[in-house]
Amino acid sequence: MKRLLLILLVFATTKNMGQQMDNKAIETAMVKAMEWQEAHPIFALAPTDWTNGAYYVGVAKAHETTKNPIFLAALKTQGYRNHWKPLYRTYHADDVAISYSYLYANSTRKNLVDLGPTKEFLDTHLYEPNKWKDGTDKNKEKKILWWWCDALFMAPPVITEYAKQTGEQKYLDAMHKYYMETYNLLFDKEEHLFARDTRYQWGVNEKDLKEPNGKKIFWARGNGWVLGGLALVLTDLPKDYEHREFYVNLYKEMAARIKELQHEDGLWRTSLLSPESWNHGEVSASGFYTFALAWGVNNGLLDKDEYGPSAKKAWNALVACQQENGMVGWVQDIGADPQPATADSWQNYGTGAFLLAGSELLKLER
Numbered sequence: 001m002k003r004l005l006l007i008l009l010v011f012a013t014t015k016n017m018g019q020q021m022d023n024k025a026i027e028t029a030m031v032k033a034m035e036w037q038e039a040h041p042i043f044a045l046a047p048t049d050w051t052n053g054a055y056y057v058g059v060a061k062a063h064e065t066t067k068n069p070i071f072l073a074a075l076k077t078q079g080y081r082n083h084w085k086p087l088y089r090t091y092h093a094d095d096v097a098i099s100y101s102y103l104y105a106n107s108t109r110k111n112l113v114d115l116g117p118t119k120e121f122l123d124t125h126l127y128e129p130n131k132w133k134d135g136t137d138k139n140k141e142k143k144i145l146w147w148w149c150d151a152l153f154m155a156p157p158v159i160t161e162y163a164k165q166t167g168e169q170k171y172l173d174a175m176h177k178y179y180m181e182t183y184n185l186l187f188d189k190e191e192h193l194f195a196r197d198t199r200y201q202w203g204v205n206e207k208d209l210k211e212p213n214g215k216k217i218f219w220a221r222g223n224g225w226v227l228g229g230l231a232l233v234l235t236d237l238p239k240d241y242e243h244r245e246f247y248v249n250l251y252k253e254m255a256a257r258i259k260e261l262q263h264e265d266g267l268w269r270t271s272l273l274s275p276e277s278w279n280h281g282e283v284s285a286s287g288f289y290t291f292a293l294a295w296g297v298n299n300g301l302l303d304k305d306e307y308g309p310s311a312k313k314a315w316n317a318l319v320a321c322q323q324e325n326g327m328v329g330w331v332q333d334i335g336a337d338p339q340p341a342t343a344d345s346w347q348n349y350g351t352g353a354f355l356l357a358g359s360e361l362l363k364l365e366r
Contacts, residue, residue: 022366023362026315026358026361026362027066027068027358027362029319029322029354029358030062030066030354030355030358030359031068031070032322032325032326033322033326033327033328033351033354033355034059034062034070034071034074034326034351034355035070035326036325036326036327036328036351037055037326037328037348037351038074040327041348042347042348043348044334045087046087047078047081047082048082048085048086048087048095048098049087049094049095049098050087050094050095050097050098050150050154050349051334051347051348051349052078052098052348053094053096053097053098053099053100053101053154054097054153054348054349054352054353055348055349055351055352055355056074056075056078056098056100056101056352057097057100057101057157057232057352057356058351058352058353058354058355058356058359059071059074059075059101059352059355060075060100060101060104060105061291061355061356061359061360062355062356062358062359063075063104063108064104064359065358065359065360065362065363066359066362072105072108075101075104075105076105076112078101079101079102079105079113082098083114083117084102084113084114084115084116084117084118085117086098086099086117086118086121090121090124090125090128090130091125091130091131091132091133091145093125093145093146093151093154093155094150094151094154095121096118096121096122096125096154096155096158097153097154097155097158099117099118099121099158099162100157100158100161100232102115102118103115103118103158103161103162103165104161106165107165115162115165118158118162119162122158122159122162122171125145125155126159126171126174126175126178127174130145132144132145132147133145140198141197141198141199144178144181144182144185145178145181146178146179146181146182147182147185147197147198148186148196148197148222148336149182149186149194149195149196149197149222149223149225149226150196150221150222150225151182152179152182152194152225152226152229152230153225153226153228153229153232153288154225154229155175155178156175156179156229156232156233157229157232157233157236159171159172159174159175160172160175160232160233160235160236160237161236163175163236164236164238169241172237172238172241176243176246183250185198186198186201187250188201188216188218191216191218191257191273192253192254192256192257193218193223193254193257193272194218194222194223194226195216195217195218196217196219196222196336196337197336200216200217200218200219200337202216211271211273211274211277212274212277213273213274213276213277215273215274216273217271217273217274217337217338218271218272218273219270219271219272219336219337219338220268220269220270220271220272220282220285220286220338221270221282221284221285221288221332222336223254223258223272223285224268224284224285224286224287224288224289224292224353225288226254227251227254227255227258227288227289227292228288228289228291228292228353228356230247230250230251230254230292231251231291231292231295231296233247234247234248234251234299234301235295235299248301251292251296251301252296252301252302255292255293255296255301255302255307258289258292258293259293259306259307259310261273262289262310262313262314263275263281265281265317266281266286266313266314266315266316266317266318267280267281267282267283267286267314267317267318267321267330268281268282268285268286268289269281269282269338270282270285270332270338270339270340270341271338274338277338278338278339278340278341280330280340280341281317281321281330282330282331282332282341283318283321283328283329283330283331283341283350283353283354284331284332284347284349284350284353285332285353286314286317286318286353286357287318287350287352287353287354287356287357288353288356288357289314290311290314290315290318290356290357290360290361291353291356291357291359291360293307293310293311293314294308294311294315294357294360294361294363294364295360297311297364298360298363298364304364304365308364308365311360311361311364312361312364314357315357315358315361318354318357321343322354323343327346328346328350328351328354329341329342329343329344329345329346330342330343330345331345331346331347331349331350332345332347333345333347334347
């Protein structure tokens with residue numbers, strides 16, 4: 001009996017050590033990715049633009065899971081440097097994405113952050129007229145506030161977190177109003193995916209845009225923005241919010257479709273329905289999908305036996321795309337449709353997606 005207990009104890013200890021070693025490797029990869037990215041700053045318009053916004057969402061979630069102070073230090077440094085301000089285009093959802101990191105930093109210590117600029121942006125963005133809301137923009141696709149699917153990552157998670165911290169439900173109601181506009185315009189109920197914008201819809205333009213194989217164009221990162229954004233929204237959306245079930249159902253519907261489209265190597269291709277166009281994995285989309293699927297398992301929305309292996313396979317593939325110096329490669333450049341990537345192509349939002357994925361993989365049962 002004593003011998004049996006000893007064997008069981010050794011087995012349990014070895015198993016726990018293995019899990020700790022796995023988690024240590026994940027956190028080490030995350031730290032290396034962030035350190036490399038901090039040493040190689042990049043942005044499209046300014047340090048407060050959407051590319052850094054997406055990157056620092058990943059840094060925020062990395063700290064939330066690991067409690068490693070290196071992540072929080074990076075958040076605080078960029079927040080102080082930016083004076084806790086979003087970018088300047090108050091009509092544009094992209095320009096408030098950076099405020100997610102400010103709100104997270106504020107949650108770690110009361111009154112750390114000046115939320116005034118974020119409130120001012122949201123109040124203008126949600127409640128005052130602008131050229132997209134009014135349909136007065138010269139570009140015909142820009143007839144609603146969030147006319148491109150990427151916007152569903154940029155603004156809604158900020159709004160739900162802001163409402164959570166302030167207790168003001170009016171922001172949730174405004175968010176839901178504009179989210180539904182985008183859903184009704186861009187969600188393809190046959191494919192269970194989002195068109196990037198109206199240019200990629202069928203039956204509404206003079207000529208339908210198609211992949212070489214004749215199928216509709218569904219951009220991997222575009223749908224990654226949506227699915228990753230849904231996980232962030234559902235994290236902070238009150239359990240009793242009257243429209244919560246819509247977001248839960250949409251999340252599950254998209255998660256099932258995305259799982260179907262995962263390739264054997266664990267990654268997703270830039271064109272979801274024409275993988276042969278560029279038959280290699282793409283890390284920014286795959287990182288968002290990995291994050292979202294693992295989040296669903298960890299929060300009881302997805303079956304762990306069905307979706308857990310997909311998330312683990314994807315993470316292993318993501319790590320294989322990280323170079324020894326910490327750089328995360330195979331990231332498609334800024335764009336609006338499927339394009340190729342290479343082992344040496346990188347962007348800060350790709351690092352953010354990598355960090356998001358790691359933050360949830362750390363919580364998965366081995």
